[in-house]
Amino acid sequence: MSMTFSGQVALVTGAAAGIGRATALAFAAEGLKVVVADLDVAGGEGTVALIQQGGGDALFVRCNVTVDADVQQLMAQTIAAYGRLDYAFNNAGIEIEKGKLADGTLDEFDAIMGVNVKGVWLCMKYQLPLLLAQGGGAIVNTASVAGLGAAPKMSIYAASKHAVIGLTKSAAIEYAKKSIRVNAVCPAVIDTDMFRRAYEADPRKADFAAAMHPVGRIGKVEEIASAVLYLCSDGAAFTTGQALAVDGGATAI
Numbered sequence: 001m002s003m004t005f006s007g008q009v010a011l012v013t014g015a016a017a018g019i020g021r022a023t024a025l026a027f028a029a030e031g032l033k034v035v036v037a038d039l040d041v042a043g044g045e046g047t048v049a050l051i052q053q054g055g056g057d058a059l060f061v062r063c064n065v066t067v068d069a070d071v072q073q074l075m076a077q078t079i080a081a082y083g084r085l086d087y088a089f090n091n092a093g094i095e096i097e098k099g100k101l102a103d104g105t106l107d108e109f110d111a112i113m114g115v116n117v118k119g120v121w122l123c124m125k126y127q128l129p130l131l132l133a134q135g136g137g138a139i140v141n142t143a144s145v146a147g148l149g150a151a152p153k154m155s156i157y158a159a160s161k162h163a164v165i166g167l168t169k170s171a172a173i174e175y176a177k178k179s180i181r182v183n184a185v186c187p188a189v190i191d192t193d194m195f196r197r198a199y200e201a202d203p204r205k206a207d208f209a210a211a212m213h214p215v216g217r218i219g220k221v222e223e224i225a226s227a228v229l230y231l232c233s234d235g236a237a238f239t240t241g242q243a244l245a246v247d248g249g250a251t252a253i
Contacts, residue, residue, distance in 0.1 A: 003030060003233035007086020007137060010232070011035040011078055013065055013123060014092035016043025018192035019142065021050075022221035023089050023228050028056035030229065035078045035085075037063040038092070065092045065119030075126045085130045087232040090123045091142040093160075095194070101155040109156050116160035117167070124171055128180065136179030138232040141168050143184040145247050161186075165243045172241030181240040183231045188212070188247035190219040213248030 010027040014020040016038035024034050028051040036051075036058055038044040044060040051058040059081050063074045078085050093116045096108055120141050131137035146154060147161030165184050172182040189195060189209045195218065199206040210217050227246045230236055245251045 003229055003235060005030060005032060005086070005232065006234055007032070007084070009033045009035070009078065009082045009084050010087040010089065011037065011074075011085055011127070012089045012091060013037045013063065013074075013119070014142070015047050016040035017047075018194065019187065019190060019221050019224045020089070020091040021047045023091065023225040024058070025050060025054075026222070026225040026229050027087070028054060028058060031056075032087070033082050034058040035074070035081070036060045037065075037074055039064055065090075065123060066114045068122060071119075071122045071126050074123075075130060079130065084134055085127060086134075086137045088123065088127045088137075088139045089142070089228050089232075090120045090127075090139065092119050093142055095154065095157045097154050097157055100153055104156055112156045112160050113163075116157070117163045120164050121167055124167065124182070128171070128175065131180050132175075132178055138181045138236075139171070139183070140228045140231045141182070141184045143168070143186045143243055145186050145188045145245055145251055147184070148186055148243065148245060148251055168243065169241045176240055181231075181236070183236075183240060184243045185224060185227050185231065186243050186245045186247065186251075187224050188219060188245075188250045190221060190224060192221060213250050214253065215248035217248065219246065219248060 010032045012024045015024045015036040027034050036044050036047045048058040048060045061074050061077050064070045141164050143164040144161040146158040147165045151158035168184040
């Protein structure tokens, strides 16, 4: 499905693999110039190579979204290369918990909240002035179905994704009259490298993950990318402050 975009340049964090890479490729397929940001240099450059092989225009910038100077430099390089920013997909995130809330560590808390919350906040902090300067744009943040309810044995992660939705909704209202839309996408279990590593040792876990979704399977990265592009497209011009579940029906139960 082709979508209509008024802008020319999209920025994707966490774009070295998985949902981020799929979304960067999807933006490029629609003719947008894409800034690919990640800590994984090889993966990020691989995403750029795939875009260029398809005839697209892309730039890789190494960025730690928890570091203020890195995020400022990311925006500066975006403007230096392309002169503008129209769409941002703040997708960088981590999930490293393995136990119940009382078993978590301070290091886990700081790491998860640092990337998932501080990272999204910092990116929006420096993206919004760029969008304001040119009269509008759209931002999509990666939350999760864990941000819409409980996530047993992932309590810190769930808290971080609830926070992402809070940032999203608040920014959406603050900038609603400035032609800037801010939404979040909330995936359920998606077939990524992270998922495969977690479940390859025990096929029963993969079956359990599939059963969590009423459609009977886990999601595909391309399905999340499609949702992100919709939220950025002119077709979603009246949509802001929303947390869109892309979850195979999981949250409808």
